[in-house]
Amino acid sequence: MNSLSRILLVxxxxxxxxxxxxxxxTHSLANEVVTLRDGAEALDYLFRRGPxxxxxxxxxxxxxxxxxxPKVDGLEVLRQIKSDPVLKTIPVVVMTSSREEQDLVRSxxxxxxxxxxxxxKFGAFVEAVKQVGAFWAILNEPPVRTTPRPPRPQS
Amino acid sequence: xxxxxxxxxxxxxxxxxxxxxxxxxxxxxxxxxMQATAERxxxxxxxxxxxxxxxxxxxxxxxxARGFVITGDPHFLAPHEDGLRAVxxxxxxxxxxxxxxxxxxxxxxxERLMAARIAAAQRNVELRRSRGFExxxxxxxxxxxxxxxxxIRAQFAxxxxxEQALLDERSAAAARETATVRRLTVAGTLLSLLLxxxxxxxxxxxxxxxxxxxxxxxxxxxxxxxxxxQLQDANKELEAFSYSVSHDLRAPLRHVQGYVELLTxxxxxxxxxxxxxxxxxxxxxGLEMGQLIDDLLAFSRMGRAEMMEMEVDLSLLxxxxxxxxxxxxxxxxxxxxxxPLPVVKGDPAMLRQVFANLLSNAVKYTRRRDPAxxxxxxxxxxxxxxxxxxxxxxxxxxxxxxxxxxxVFQRLHRAEEFEGTxxxxxxxxxxxxxxxxxxxxxxxxxxxxxxxxxLRPVAQPEASAMNASS
Numbered sequence: 314m315n316s317l318s319r320i321l322l323v324x325x326x327x328x329x330x331x332x333x334x335x336x337x338x339t340h341s342l343a344n345e346v347v348t349l350r351d352g353a354e355a356l357d358y359l360f361r362r363g364p365x366x367x368x369x370x371x372x373x374x375x376x377x378x379x380x381x382x383p384k385v386d387g388l389e390v391l392r393q394i395k396s397d398p399v400l401k402t403i404p405v406v407v408m409t410s411s412r413e414e415q416d417l418v419r420s421x422x423x424x425x426x427x428x429x430x431x432x433x434k435f436g437a438f439v440e441a442v443k444q445v446g447a448f449w450a451i452l453n454e455p456p457v458r459t460t461p462r463p464p465r466p467q468s
Numbered sequence: 469x470x471x472x473x474x475x476x477x478x479x480x481x482x483x484x485x486x487x488x489x490x491x492x493x494x495x496x497x498x499x500x501x502m503q504a505t506a507e508r509x510x511x512x513x514x515x516x517x518x519x520x521x522x523x524x525x526x527x528x529x530x531x532x533a534r535g536f537v538i539t540g541d542p543h544f545l546a547p548h549e550d551g552l553r554a555v556x557x558x559x560x561x562x563x564x565x566x567x568x569x570x571x572x573x574x575x576x577x578x579e580r581l582m583a584a585r586i587a588a589a590q591r592n593v594e595l596r597r598s599r600g601f602e603x604x605x606x607x608x609x610x611x612x613x614x615x616x617x618x619x620i621r622a623q624f625a626x627x628x629x630x631e632q633a634l635l636d637e638r639s640a641a642a643a644r645e646t647a648t649v650r651r652l653t654v655a656g657t658l659l660s661l662l663l664x665x666x667x668x669x670x671x672x673x674x675x676x677x678x679x680x681x682x683x684x685x686x687x688x689x690x691x692x693x694x695x696x697x698q699l700q701d702a703n704k705e706l707e708a709f710s711y712s713v714s715h716d717l718r719a720p721l722r723h724v725q726g727y728v729e730l731l732t733x734x735x736x737x738x739x740x741x742x743x744x745x746x747x748x749x750x751x752x753x754g755l756e757m758g759q760l761i762d763d764l765l766a767f768s769r770m771g772r773a774e775m776m777e778m779e780v781d782l783s784l785l786x787x788x789x790x791x792x793x794x795x796x797x798x799x800x801x802x803x804x805x806x807x808p809l810p811v812v813k814g815d816p817a818m819l820r821q822v823f824a825n826l827l828s829n830a831v832k833y834t835r836r837r838d839p840a841x842x843x844x845x846x847x848x849x850x851x852x853x854x855x856x857x858x859x860x861x862x863x864x865x866x867x868x869x870x871x872x873x874x875x876v877f878q879r880l881h882r883a884e885e886f887e888g889t890x891x892x893x894x895x896x897x898x899x900x901x902x903x904x905x906x907x908x909x910x911x912x913x914x915x916x917x918x919x920x921x922x923l924r925p926v927a928q929p930e931a932s933a934m935n936a937s938s
Binding site: 326328329332335380381409410411412413415431432433434435436438 | 714715
């Protein structure tokens, strides 16, 4: 098994989170998944604020981001990340129920790296999570990191 | 109503103008006539003066002759001889001045009398010279000189009276005409003033009407504006609603699906066949609902979305859709027959939806045919449109229910025969009608169905050549 990087999962629905984690687990991609329950938490995490002020590890390999969330929605999180000189290199995959064109267009305008509509069928959902996770967390070579990375777990 | 008013004020204005022109013309003509009358008065005076001068000449001729007869002194003959020299030209002058027929007759009688009187006077002078006073006296006494002179005097008086009568007649005619013109001028001016007052009243009224209708139009505009704003708001709400449906309705469905799957996996081995079927049914029902939501959202989007107008190559579009459709149908024997399709004007995404729906229907309803035959044809339509037809040899439908075919949630087949939500054709019709086209269908149960639709082609030289040759 390859070494795994950290995946950030931002979704306000605990069910969706559980299902996503199940899917990642099915494909042994869930070594290190940080789950955050809304956009505000995601921003706190990334900018090391509030409860995450003491976070010392580096930035995640990929962020899976829901769009419709309370407090700060996914598009706002995306906007802030992509306008930050350091954070903008984090690949962001929007994973949402919305098939609405406006969301799609807006996400790409803000610089999203991929846009995935969560399929209703669980099998397809698992497949989508697997592909996204495998591509961004394993295959994709991230840019040189500015903050220290945790040691890679050995399998 | 407005039209009637505007024509009547125009008519009134034209009439007033015409009356004023007539009055002006009458006055102008009258001025000319008055000038002519003044000339005639002067002329009459000239004729009277000429008559007087002529009468003086006759008297001079007669008096000169008489003075010479009495005295024998040739000095007395001077007025006689002067008169004789001048009388002819004076007569010509008078003849030229006289125009009236009666006066001309009078003049010739006068000339005749004058000639006789002058001849008598000359005879007296001759007798006095040749035979002396007595012979001349004798001739004067027995001669008719005096009687002639009386008639000449009477003739002059007659002519003078006649000339005066002519003048009076002409003056009276002129005075009558002056009165008439004055009356006409007053009447015409009054009439045109009345007409103009009427026109003014009409214009004032029309202005008021116009102002009122302008106010009404403004009010209607305002109402329309408010209505448009309301519609815009409603549309925004609908947008938000459909967004919410899209997002929030799908999420719990996905959860149901997911957890059913997780449950199935975790109970793997312990599940009875019955329980497994239950779980499969839950899952299938969820999937159906998901499809329904997707189709409904697409249907609603097709009604609201802004339409692009681009050139869409239907041949390319259909080829792409056919590829997508054939992938999951591998192993089936489908015979496609697709005519060269035109480039049409329309929204590419919407037209893709149309052909994806119609062709996937064709593929779906021919599921039990071997071979399945799907034909796409093109015919030139009316008004420069093209008619496309999509024919299949599938399950077909009963023409009795054709009116239900394009309704939302209307299905002509049971779900266990052919799956579907009953929204696809409603969406297709909505898109085609937004493109200004029509769609209709024919079917025979068990034999197949044909869908016809019209679209506007992009004018192409090849296309028109093709049309011309066909």
